[in-house]
Amino acid sequence: MRIILFGAPGSGKGTQGDLISRRYKYPKISTGDLLRRAVREGTDLGKKAEAQMNRGALVSDDIVEGLVRERITAPDARKGYLLDGFPRNLDQVRSLEAMDGGRPELAIEVDVDRRVLIERLQSRRTCRSCGAIFNLLLKRPGIEGRCDVCGGELYQRADDRPEVIGKRLEVYEEETRKIKNHYREKSVYRRVDGSGPVEAVFARISEILERENVGREREQDRR
Numbered sequence: 001m002r003i004i005l006f007g008a009p010g011s012g013k014g015t016q017g018d019l020i021s022r023r024y025k026y027p028k029i030s031t032g033d034l035l036r037r038a039v040r041e042g043t044d045l046g047k048k049a050e051a052q053m054n055r056g057a058l059v060s061d062d063i064v065e066g067l068v069r070e071r072i073t074a075p076d077a078r079k080g081y082l083l084d085g086f087p088r089n090l091d092q093v094r095s096l097e098a099m100d101g102g103r104p105e106l107a108i109e110v111d112v113d114r115r116v117l118i119e120r121l122q123s124r125r126t127c128r129s130c131g132a133i134f135n136l137l138l139k140r141p142g143i144e145g146r147c148d149v150c151g152g153e154l155y156q157r158a159d160d161r162p163e164v165i166g167k168r169l170e171v172y173e174e175e176t177r178k179i180k181n182h183y184r185e186k187s188v189y190r191r192v193d194g195s196g197p198v199e200a201v202f203a204r205i206s207e208i209l210e211r212e213n214v215g216r217e218r219e220q221d222r223r
């Protein structure tokens with residue numbers, strides 16, 4: 001099973017991805033994580049990606065696809081995987097199908113009201129050292145301005161600044177309209193209400209996954 005998880009910036013899909021990965025044992029492949037590592041390590045792809053993100057743009061397809069291709073062909077992804085942040089447009093949808101076609105799939109959207117998204121994004125702070133994400137509304141750090149995980153300095157990422165947020169959401173909505181239609185036509189699209197506590201959203205997602213027999217697959221894997 002290939003699970004494609006999507007949702008606007010601030011929808012909480014990253015957190016949901018972690019929960020799905022932990023319960024159902026699929027590796028979570030997050031383009032955000034892949035990119036942050038590339039940026040931190042200062043690879044050529046990482047440097048290019050950083051320049052684009054600082055302008056409020058989405059990272060270009062060739063960079064993202066290169067990172068994803070590498071990751072989904074790793075041994076632990078053979079049984080299935082969960083994609084977070086990819087595919088982001090129709091070109092990426094097609095290139096994913098070319099990379100790994102024929103695998104049963106499910107495209108789940110975590111849907112959150114735009115007003116709530118803006119509020120959440122403006123409150124987001126990221127650790128400069130380890131990349132952990134906090135939220136002044138939802139997940140406050142124990143000590144103001146410091147990372148709970150490593151003690152690093154928290155800062156507001158350039159793309160979480162108010163002047164860039166509107167643009168990000170517009171780009172997201174425009175691109176996902178086409179992706180959603182594509183997955184609707186394939187009958188693999190499922191919308192999940194992303195409002196309310198993390199546990200409530202995860203319960204909604206779990207219900208869908210259980211219904212799609214991921215649960216049974218997991219039982220078989222244990223034997």
Ligand SMILES: [Zn+2]
Nearest residue numbers: 127130147150
């Ligand atoms: Zn940290």
